[in-house]
Amino acid sequence: MDLARYILRRALLSAFVVMGVTFLVFVVAQVVPSDPAALYAGPRPNAEQIEKARVTLNLDAPLPERFARFAVSMATGDFGVSYKSRRLISQDLRVYLPATLELAVSSTLLALLIGIPAGVATAARQGSWGDRLGSLGSILAVAMPTFFFAMLLQMIFASWLGILPLSGRLSREISISDPLPFITGFNLIDAMLAGRPQVFVDALWHLILPALTLAAYPAGIAMRLTRSAMIDILSRRHITAARALGLPERRILYGHALRNAVGPALTMIGLSFAFALTGSVLVEIIFAWPGLGRYVSDSILSKDFPVIAAATLVVTVCYVLMNLVIDLTQAVVDPRVALK
Amino acid sequence: MSVLRRLGLGGSLGLAVILTFALLAVAAPLLAPYPGQGMGDPNVTAKLTPPSAEFWLGTDHLGRDLLSRVIYGTRVSMSAGLMIVAVSLLVGLPVGLLAGYFGGWVDEALMRVTDVFLAFPALLLAVLMAAALGPGLLNSIVAVSVTWWPWYARMARAEVLVLRGQPYVEAARLMGVSHPRILIRHILPGAARPLLVQAALDFGPALLTASALSFLGLGVLPPTADWGKMVDEGRKFFPDRWWVSTAPGVAIFLLALAFSVLGDALRGREGGKRDDPS
Amino acid sequence: MTLLEIKALSVTFPSNTGPVQAVRRVDLQIERGSIHGLIGESGCGKTMTGMALLGLAPQGARIAADVFRFDGMDLTTHAASLRGRRIALISQDPAAALNPVLTIGRQMDDVLRTHSAQPKAERRVAAVALLTATGLAGPELLLKRYPHQLSGGMQQRVVIAQALATGADFLIADEPTTALDVTVGAQVLALLRKLVAERGLTVLMITHDMDVVAAVCDRATVLYAGLSVEEGPARAILTHPRHPYAAALLAALPDAVPHGQRLAAIEGRIPSPTQPITGCAFALRCPSVMPVCHEVPPPRRGGSDHGWLCHLDGQAP
Numbered sequence: 001m002d003l004a005r006y007i008l009r010r011a012l013l014s015a016f017v018v019m020g021v022t023f024l025v026f027v028v029a030q031v032v033p034s035d036p037a038a039l040y041a042g043p044r045p046n047a048e049q050i051e052k053a054r055v056t057l058n059l060d061a062p063l064p065e066r067f068a069r070f071a072v073s074m075a076t077g078d079f080g081v082s083y084k085s086r087r088l089i090s091q092d093l094r095v096y097l098p099a100t101l102e103l104a105v106s107s108t109l110l111a112l113l114i115g116i117p118a119g120v121a122t123a124a125r126q127g128s129w130g131d132r133l134g135s136l137g138s139i140l141a142v143a144m145p146t147f148f149f150a151m152l153l154q155m156i157f158a159s160w161l162g163i164l165p166l167s168g169r170l171s172r173e174i175s176i177s178d179p180l181p182f183i184t185g186f187n188l189i190d191a192m193l194a195g196r197p198q199v200f201v202d203a204l205w206h207l208i209l210p211a212l213t214l215a216a217y218p219a220g221i222a223m224r225l226t227r228s229a230m231i232d233i234l235s236r237r238h239i240t241a242a243r244a245l246g247l248p249e250r251r252i253l254y255g256h257a258l259r260n261a262v263g264p265a266l267t268m269i270g271l272s273f274a275f276a277l278t279g280s281v282l283v284e285i286i287f288a289w290p291g292l293g294r295y296v297s298d299s300i301l302s303k304d305f306p307v308i309a310a311a312t313l314v315v316t317v318c319y320v321l322m323n324l325v326i327d328l329t330q331a332v333v334d335p336r337v338a339l340k
Numbered sequence: 341m342s343v344l345r346r347l348g349l350g351g352s353l354g355l356a357v358i359l360t361f362a363l364l365a366v367a368a369p370l371l372a373p374y375p376g377q378g379m380g381d382p383n384v385t386a387k388l389t390p391p392s393a394e395f396w397l398g399t400d401h402l403g404r405d406l407l408s409r410v411i412y413g414t415r416v417s418m419s420a421g422l423m424i425v426a427v428s429l430l431v432g433l434p435v436g437l438l439a440g441y442f443g444g445w446v447d448e449a450l451m452r453v454t455d456v457f458l459a460f461p462a463l464l465l466a467v468l469m470a471a472a473l474g475p476g477l478l479n480s481i482v483a484v485s486v487t488w489w490p491w492y493a494r495m496a497r498a499e500v501l502v503l504r505g506q507p508y509v510e511a512a513r514l515m516g517v518s519h520p521r522i523l524i525r526h527i528l529p530g531a532a533r534p535l536l537v538q539a540a541l542d543f544g545p546a547l548l549t550a551s552a553l554s555f556l557g558l559g560v561l562p563p564t565a566d567w568g569k570m571v572d573e574g575r576k577f578f579p580d581r582w583w584v585s586t587a588p589g590v591a592i593f594l595l596a597l598a599f600s601v602l603g604d605a606l607r608g609r610e611g612g613k614r615d616d617p618s
Numbered sequence: 619m620t621l622l623e624i625k626a627l628s629v630t631f632p633s634n635t636g637p638v639q640a641v642r643r644v645d646l647q648i649e650r651g652s653i654h655g656l657i658g659e660s661g662c663g664k665t666m667t668g669m670a671l672l673g674l675a676p677q678g679a680r681i682a683a684d685v686f687r688f689d690g691m692d693l694t695t696h697a698a699s700l701r702g703r704r705i706a707l708i709s710q711d712p713a714a715a716l717n718p719v720l721t722i723g724r725q726m727d728d729v730l731r732t733h734s735a736q737p738k739a740e741r742r743v744a745a746v747a748l749l750t751a752t753g754l755a756g757p758e759l760l761l762k763r764y765p766h767q768l769s770g771g772m773q774q775r776v777v778i779a780q781a782l783a784t785g786a787d788f789l790i791a792d793e794p795t796t797a798l799d800v801t802v803g804a805q806v807l808a809l810l811r812k813l814v815a816e817r818g819l820t821v822l823m824i825t826h827d828m829d830v831v832a833a834v835c836d837r838a839t840v841l842y843a844g845l846s847v848e849e850g851p852a853r854a855i856l857t858h859p860r861h862p863y864a865a866a867l868l869a870a871l872p873d874a875v876p877h878g879q880r881l882a883a884i885e886g887r888i889p890s891p892t893q894p895i896t897g898c899a900f901a902l903r904c905p906s907v908m909p910v911c912h913e914v915p916p917p918r919r920g921g922s923d924h925g926w927l928c929h930l931d932g933q934a935p
Contacts, residue, residue: 013455020456025468032472139604143597145548147555148571148589155579237714241777244672244709245729245784246702255728259719278463282552286575296464297556300471308471312464320459333719 006331014324019071021316026070029309031063039083039303079310084302089310092295097314098185099169100284100291104276106207107214111272115219116265119226124253126231134223141220146279150213150286157209165206167288174199210287214279218272225268229261236260262333270319270326277315351605357598365414378408380563388581398583400573406587413565413588416477417595420550420559423481425539428488433535435489436496440531441504441523451497454490462487463552470558477560480553484546492535499531541607544599551592567592621788621820622648622671625685628844629666631678639891640666640679642844642899646822648837653814653821655831655838655852657867661888663844664824668790671822672707673697688788703733706786710793712773716765722749722776723761729783748779753809771802778809782817792824807834828871832856840864843888843899850924860919860926863900898929906930 030036037053038045045053054060058069073080079089122134158166165171169187170180180199183190188207191200233239234257242252258265280293288294292311299307344352364371372378373396383403391398397406439450457465469483503509509526517525553559554568562569567588574585629641641663648654658664669675671693686693688700697705709715717725726745730736736744742761749757752775765773774794781789791810795803811834813819823835831838835852840861848861859865866884886903889895898904901911908929916927 016452017455017459020452021459024456024460024465028468028472032469139597139600143544143548143593143600145551145555145568145571145589145592145596147552147568148585148592151571151575151578151585151589155582159579237709237711238717240674241707241709241715241780242717242728243674244701244707244790245732245780246706247728247732251728251732256717256720260717262719274461278461281463281467282555296467300467301557303471305471308468312460312468315464316460319461323459 003331007328010324010327010331014320017320018317021320022071022074022313023067025309025313025316026067029305030066030070033303033305036305039305042083074310074313080306082299082307083304084299084307089307092307093292093310093314095182095185096290096292096295096311099187099289100277100280100293100315101318102186102188103207103210103214103280103284103289103291104273107211107276108218108269108272110211110215111218111222112265112268114215115222115268116226118219119223120230120253120258120261122223123227123230123234134227138220138223141216142224144216146213146217147282147286149216150210150283153209153213154286164209167286169203169206169289170199171202171206174202210283210289213283213287214276215272217279218268218275221271222265222268225264226261229264230257233257233260263330266326266330266333270323273322274319277319347602347605350601354598354600354602354605357594358602361414361418361595361598364411365418368411368415372405372408372411374405374408375412377404378412378565380404380565388577388584390581391583397587398581400570400584401577406570406583409565409570410567410587410591413567413570413591414595416554416560416564416566417547417551417568417592420477420481420484420554421543421547424484424488424546424550425542427481427485429492429535429539431485432489432492432494433496433532436493436498437500437523437527437531439493440497440500441519441527447497450493454493457487457490460487463549466549466553467556467558470553470556475558475561477564477566480550480559483553483558484549487549488542488546492539495535495538496531499534500527503527503530537606541599541603544596544603547599548592548596619650620647621650621689622646622822623685623687624683627667627670627681627683627686629663629670629675630680630682631676632680633892636892639844641670642895644839644841644844644846645849646839646846647849648820648822650820651814651818652836653811653823653834655835656822656824656841657826657828657831657838657855657864658841659826659867659888661891662841664826664841665792667841668707668792668822668824671697671790672701672705674701702729702784702786704786705788705790706781706784708774708777708781708789708791708794711797712770712777713765713797715777716773718765720764721761722763722765722768726761726776726780726783729780733783733785745779745783748782749776751782751813752776752779753805754779769802770798771806774798774802774806775809778806778813782813787818788820788822790822790824793826794823795825795827795830803830804833810834828856828868840867843895844891845899845927847900847928848926850920850926854924860924861900861928862904862906862930864926866903866905898927 033039037050037057037059040057041049041053058066061069077090079093081087082089082092118134122131125131154166157164169175174180180187180190180196181194183193187203188200191197191203239252239257242256247256280289280291281297282293283289284291284293285297292315296308296311347355368378369375374383377383381404383399383405386395386399386403388401389395389399389403395405395407397410399405400409435450435454439447465487466483469486470480473479473483504527509522512522512526550559551566551568554566555572557569557572559569560566570588571585571592574581574588578585624644624646627641627644627646628639631638631640644663644667646654646656646667656664656667666675670679670681671688673693675681681694683694688696688705691700693700716722723742723745726748727738727741730741730744734741745761746757749760754760754772754775760768760776765776768776794810795806798806807830810821814821823830825831831852837850838852838855839846840848840855840863842863848855848859848864855864856868859868870884884903889899889902897910897912897914898916901907904911910929914929916929918925918927919931920926
């Protein structure tokens with residue numbers, strides 16, 4: 001069947017891309033830097049220590065062999081040891097990845113919840129004041145530098161108004177004196193599993209500002225894409241036909257037209273998600289959010305390449321998988337996609 | 341005047357803002373009130389003073405006039421945006437031309453390579469690259485371009501696929517004109533135009549990405565002024581001494597906004613399709 | 619009995635360069651239970667007339683008429699409420715008229731539940747009955763299909779079934795066979811004819827194709843440059859056209875010309891909808907044009923059964 005073949009082809013392509021991504025990360029993290037052994041050996045190493053590091057890191061082996069080892073260890077979840085902290089990276093990732101995913105998923109949801117209805121509403125009332133206001137908002141959101149927007153939100157909502165926490169994932173009282181058990185790593189879920197509603201609220205409260213920061217840009221894009229897709233679809237003949245059949249305008253808008261715009265909307269999930277993953281590097285340091293982004297940005301200046309490489313790889317694989325799921329969903333929703 | 345009318349109010353304003361910033365960049369030594377501080381000289385007697393008649397935008401932690409810093413920072417930001425787009429175009433255009441023109445396994449191979457590059461959330465790859473190359477303006481430009489060129493390769497390929505089927509190209513091929521000649525004489529001009537338009541539109545996003553890297557400490561080295569880095573420097577004093585970060589932050593926002601508005605006016609208000617900028 | 623009566627309908631769009639007259643002056647009178655042809659080239663205002671009847675003229679359109687009445691109700695105020703209840707549209711290209719991402723079942727059901735309070739199971743039965751009535755085989759299976767999985771003829775039958783599902787007694791068929799093969803088109807026309815006879819429907823058949831008029835229409839109106847220039851029994855117009863334009867249209871038909879001879883194309887162009895017309899709209903292209911045609915609007919000739927607008931008194935060439 002067409003759909004089955006499409007799924008297979010798409011899955012194979014994703015597998016290839018993951019291989020390519022691994023190779024690229026390997027090259028950038030292990031081949032480009034001038035002397036990984038010196039970095040590994042610690043501060044002010046002597047010649048003997050560097051030599052030992054070269055052996056440990058297997059730097060003298062031929063490149064294909066080094067890549068093969070790298071790929072195998074990445075695939076088995078062995079990301080090596082941080083140059084700086086000497087801790088196992090895989091252990092750190094287990095804590096940091098859920099934190100970042102929690103943020104990325106919530107900001108993606110937020111972006112779509114704002115962007116798509118705004119796009120539909122403005123498309124339905126093209127040229128009205130609401131439409132102009134919405135367009136202005138989307139332009140502002142798209143041009144705003146994420147890191148500066150984060151600081152503005154902090155200033156307004158935390159410092160001036162004092163209604164939202166300045167930073168962190170949980171209030172100090174909770175995280176220090178009465179921490180949540182680590183179950184999934186997603187605070188919202190763990191709080192529910194542990195049956196502690198006040199912690200859930202606290203976690204949600206801390207999530208608002210960083211999620212809003214990361215949602216601004218994709219919400220703006222989502223609004224524009226939805227708006228132009230809806231305007232295009234609303235001018236199609238099957239919409240006129242639906243009107244001529246007397247269908248109520250609401251059902252035409254949400255039942256018929258938006259259904260055609262699902263393709264672009266799904267694409268936007270991928271865009272928002274990628275943006276959130278990317279932006280986490282900037283936003284997490286500002287909001288002191290203990291996630292992958294901060295893990296990476298903390299490692300930049302210390303040239304902790306194993307950490308940067310592992311984080312980049314893990315996040316990218318998440319993104320590739322996400323895109324695969326989106327494409328497959330699209331093929332199921334719109335039966336014409338698989339035929340192309 | 342007809343150009344301005346076609347751009348509309350928003351587009352004209354955007355153009356005006358861009359031209360103003362360009363002027364600031366070119367004539368920074370003449371326009372900055374304290375050129376020496378703009379280039380990095382500390383001024384320890386006036387640390388962190390709020391905006392005043394003397395220092396319109398206030399001063400930073402080394403007492404340097406923020407207006408002068410912002411004006412000098414225009415140079416870095418604008419050239420970073422320009423260079424990113426230019427370098428990406430120089431790589432992406434030929435790749436797309438070859439892939440589209442020769443098709444077959446050449447196309448397959450090159451497009452799978454772009455797939456790999458496009459699979460990364462862009463800023464992460466740029467961070468990894470920049471970290472490997474070390475800080476510095478040139479390195480950060482290279483790092484961003486690495487994530488940027490595949491878009492142009494894709495676009496160029498799509499254009500070539502259309503042009504390749506044109507009768508005049510087929511005719512040239514049948515008459516035995518050599519491949520390089522066909523590519524350069526017949527296909528490049530047609531394919532380059534829409535790419536150049538896109539590149540102009542990408543200026544804003546490129547600027548945002550470059551300033552994000554610089555914010556992370558992967559851009560220019562001190563004491564050169566750069567907006568992204570200035571926002572980061574002000575973070576330590578934020579929000580009590582809010583002006584230190586606000587001056588450069590607003591500058592980035594204004595210039596990116598101007599490019600985005602102008603871009604909208606140029607291409608007739610469609611949505612952008614990029615996920616790179618930050 | 620007259621179902622639809624229109625006198626001096628005009629549809630105008632204001633624009634920077636002056637008003638654009640999509641429809642200048644159209645008279646129509648359609649009897650209940652008949653199929654009435656609305657004939658003309660593209661751009662003559664026939665589709666816009668149909669859209670005005672449905673209250674779906676594009677935004678900014680100004681609609682004016684001396685009489686604009688459907689079954690005793692004024693369409694200027696009631697078009698939106700009659701649309702999809704008494705008046706339905708069968709549009710030109712069925713592939714474009716059906717939503718590509720919704721199943722046939724969903725699209726049938728959407729119409730049915732707009733117009734009745736039946737429970738879901740009953741609506742399904744109704745949908746199956748309607749699809750069967752339009753001559754579609756295996757309607758249960760069809761409900762699960764998407765439009766692109768159907769042939770053009772099947773799609774058009776679905777569109778007709780949707781129109782029937784509204785319960786409308788007046789159908790506006792806008793070039794319903796143009797997008798179809800000739801044989802499939804003939805089948806669709808036969809189906810419409812049958813539905814009119816069985817269900818007492820009335821149809822406004824918008825077309826540029828004289829063969830369609832010959833096949834199904836009882837009466838017809840010829841439109842030129844937004845003006846109705848001739849109106850009468852379809853048979854009379856086809857055999858003895860009185861307006862020179864109607865005559866020219868017929869002469870341009872392939873069948874009208876013996877083999878080996880060239881088709882008589884109509885020279886010249888339709889006057890632009892932005893230009894006012896002082897004399898006869900067809901004067902620029904008319905083979906029997908006289909000086910008066912450029913100056914004075916033509917008078918209405920003929921009787922109540924068959925009338926036309928022309929300065930020539932008598933037979934068209």
